[in-house]
Amino acid sequence: MEHISTTPFGRRPVSAGHLAAQAMLEAPIPEVVPDKWTIIKELTAARMAFGVSDRDLAVLHALVSFHPHDSLADGEGTIVFPSNAVLSERAHGMAESTLRRHLAALVKAQLIIRHDSPNGKRYAARGMDGGIDRAFGFDLRPLLVRLPEIAQAASEARAAALRLKRLREAVVLRLRDAAKLIEFGQEETAANWDEAEDRLRLIQRTLRRKLYADELSELNRESEALLGDVNTLLSANKTENMNGNAVLNERHLQYSNLQQIDSEPSLEKEEAAPVEPTPDPKAKPKLPLYLVLKACPDLMDYVPSGISSWAELVAAASFVRPMLGISEDAWQRAQSAMGADAAAITMVGILQRASEIRSPGGYLRALTNKAEDGAFSPGPMIMALLSTENERAN
Incomplete structure (x- = not known):
């Protein structure tokens, strides 16, 4: 009687995540499926939501390249079975120890599922008709099952990135205006601009770092307050000038x-x-x-x-x-x-x-x-x- 093992080969223990991933083998896939490279592109945008790195995705990209069709839903199955040596070549010469670490990360993120053979090797057994009867390797089916989840996470990640970009643009524009107004005020008025200039330099230094949304929002508030104070100081000194200077x-x-x-x-x-x-x-x-x-x-x-x-x-x-x-x-x-x-x-x-x-x-x-x-x-x-x-x- 045919049996597909759900436990890992060797010393790797069974985990709750491993058993949960097995449920995706029977889960339905969407009726409309994009090509495999579109899925990888969407997953790349959503990688933070799935807890995988760009190097993990480089290995996944190499794995997906072994599927012979444009769509993972086409063909005889979703299992690919390259050896570590062949996969390393496809991953631009990545060391096998590094390769194994990234494969483990992809399994942990439930983006691929292991189908280990009795001896732990990856291969395909062909039937009497020459077609693949059984395959042992990595199953890419989770990419199809989780496609709606991937698309939603990618959309949210792109929206968050756009908000971050707009926040940074707003800060940069306010700082540019404040810098030029301070320079103008130093030349045209007798006011003390040292405090405003110090605040400007501090915000400019902070902006050089990679900032998250909360930090950028705070910096945006600080730059808005600075520009408001600069305009107020400029207006106050303009009023003084109208009362009697040269x-x-x-x-x-x-x-x-x-x-x-x-x-x-x-x-x-x-x-x-x-x-x-x-x-x-x-x-x-x-x-x-x-x-x-x-x-x-x-x-x-x-x-x-x-x-x-x-x-x-x-x-x-x-x-x-x-x-x-x-x-x-x-x-x-x-x-x-x-x-x-x-x-x-x-x-x-x-x-x-x-x-x-x-x-x-x-x-x-x-x-x-x-x-x-x-x-x-x-x-x-x-x-x-x-x-x-x-x-x-x-």
Whole structure:
């Protein structure tokens, strides 16, 4: 009478897990089964849920390659029977002692089942018709039985990985904004930025490590709090500046009497107001791009697809230039004097206050004259616009 042994060969004892795995030999398999490599791909994504490593899966990949069909449900059975030597070759030369350890891990995870022969060897016995009558080796049937479980775990693992990626992206973006705002604040205000800078460096160091979801969530909260404090400190010092420091003079020139601006000559007369020169008007703006866009929301009416880089801001400024009645010559001269990015910031700032400026072309030329003398930076312009937007929001 034919008997299939359910106990392991040699000194390996019977365990509760071993007996539980035997039940999968009679369990049904799904009606629709993907090809074997799709199953391995799904299991790779879900490996943490099954407690197996990438090396364990490399051995499983080698085992599955001995099944002669694309689907494990096809053919004469799900048992493969390579010797350790042949399996080692298929596993890129893995040492047999290492191979045995990974096979034991796969058995323990109930992803494969051992079918040991009387002498412990792996082989297949053929019947009178030449087909495989009995096989001793590793049964891959658990991969089919547990297919719904594998697919569910893979989906959850991918969703968790995506959440982790989005969390890290949020932290990185907030840290980038905080770093640039701190740099801007150090140059434009008299506030003490040491504490904010220390917090920034600490979060940046922590982010270099591999972090789990809970740790990243905490880091996300810390970075959000840091950015909020930086914005608060920047706003507080901006208010102080508006009460009397040297930067106020340039803001006053730009915004206090805009209704009186008629032409270039009238603007030139107002240039006598004292200003605090910036060392290099063509230097890259210290302002984060998102802050410029926040201060100048009217620009989005002309660029509905959004702006994600300085190059796109320059292109948008070039697009709105003729709508403001500014000549190509004035625009080119502004770029030459300020640099393309700063000129674009100035242009979108003028667009935001277009209803108050009677001669945008003359206004831009006046600011260009100041930039050529090293006496203009678009930073105070944006901060004043941002203050106005915040007041409207409140």
